[in-house]
Amino acid sequence: MLEINNQYTLMKRHIDTEVLRAFFAGTLEDVVDNLPIHIIPRTRDPNRCCVYKERAMVRYRIMALLGVDIEKDDDEYKTLSSYVKESLETKTPVFPSLTTISPGCSSCPDEQYRITDSCRGCFARPCLANCPKEAIVFVNGKAHIDEKRCIKCGKCLGVCPFHAVIHVPVPCEEACPVDAIHKNEEGFVEIDREKCIDCGHCSRSCPFGAIAERSSLMQVAGMLKKKEEVVAMIAPAIEGQFPGSLGQIVAGLKALGFSDVVEVAEGAHITAAHEAEELQERLSRGDKFMTTSCCPAYMQLVDRHVPTLSELRSKALSPMGYTARLCAERRPEAKLVFIGPCLAKKIEAAQFPEIETVITFAELASLLVARDIDIKEMVVSQDDVHVKTYADCREFAVPQGVANSVIRRSEKPIQVMNINGVDQKTVRLMKTWTKRAPEAELIEVMCCEGGCLAGPGVLVNPKIANRLRQGANVATVGSKPLGGAKHV
């Protein structure tokens, strides 16, 4: 999968920021049709075939930001300003959360193993000997792969002493854990909505930016601009995403215009306590194991692909669910916005009438930049000092963290196992669990490898996020080794 920060994600943030700047200045409808030209000047050295294609892609990115389902509602005759008008009047519908941009799709060649010029045509021929399908043929003394026979097992790649075999994947297909993304008859990317679990792995791995998430950012910007009563519910992963302490991030959110900021770690405390109790109940009635229920992509994975596990998931709500209920009790009039690293959370949030909408950390970053709010310079006020009872639940964002929080709340010791990242292989493994129970009582599942800190909506490399979370000062964070004092 691609690194969090690459030319595409940086461009995406740049576009979001420019759109938001114009929105807050009240000029968005007037300038939006010129924004692609402003962002991609003719003098730019393009990464795509030409600046004109890049401008077209900026246009699509703006449409995704406005919440348009590009797959369905792309109308080339329509101006961006009319899209802006429509989107500001209506609430962005939740489904589908991902949309494909077929003009951006590079129609990557099908996944294949290929033998390169480095093949020396050796005498031992381990590729030939190890191929289970006799797909290796020798032409002019060098190995070739007969594509009709090749089953893409990759054995030849592993045995070649010259590393002459390469694997050329289709990045989106390789990243999708549930085989939900393919090329259609025209050769462009298409998502199977019945199979998709909204994990966002495809959008993160496409190096052409052909899969976009439909954003609700403009909706949130609109609420802030109108000075409505809006509460930000911040996911446990937020710590370490911005150049400053958690208190400074909270202060920054308030400066943006959020009436209040609530840590979802508070709800995570309820989730963990519930799971600790529920696990003992289940074990005493004879269940072999229980899985966690806080990862929304995992929840959809079970619903759509591994129904045998549906009764073995904890009945606890996710931290977001409990936090939303707490907030709704405390401030019934306020609109709730969840800010997290996750795309699947949008789908989960749709089940909670309390929650208005969901945005990502990367989108929040664009809001901060557009409003010239500098997290590092924020002064932490006394009200932003946080409660300690649930502080340990900030660990929900990292692999093993959910399990640890449950262990701390459990009366008896429990055996745990963690699934750190779900891919096609893990899904196959999960399907066997009801036949052969895993050797653990509590199974923590996180769809993204590296936990929520590596979710599709994060802003920084998890390495930096981890150091900042361990209390490193942003001025010297680069020189701090991992494992500094925890400041909880």
Place this chain on the structure above:
Amino acid sequence: MGQKRVKVNICVGTACFVQGGADLLLYEDFLEPQLLGLCDIEGTSCLGLCKQDNSDWKAPFVEIDGTVYSNVTPKRLEELLREAVDA
């Protein structure tokens, strides 16, 4: 007399941080130890340059021995530091 040390300030204002400045903070991982040993690197408050209206002058910014460079990537940082050390 040892070699003079290069003073490096990486801007960690939000605008720079968001536009890839955060990755520069991984300098321990991508700079060679010999080079690293000759530089004093720190994160600094917003240098204020992101607010100028100049399309070529983009975040992230890095100040090396008093000179500010724009659009710095990890690769470019390494090049700039090499030049500064050799100078």
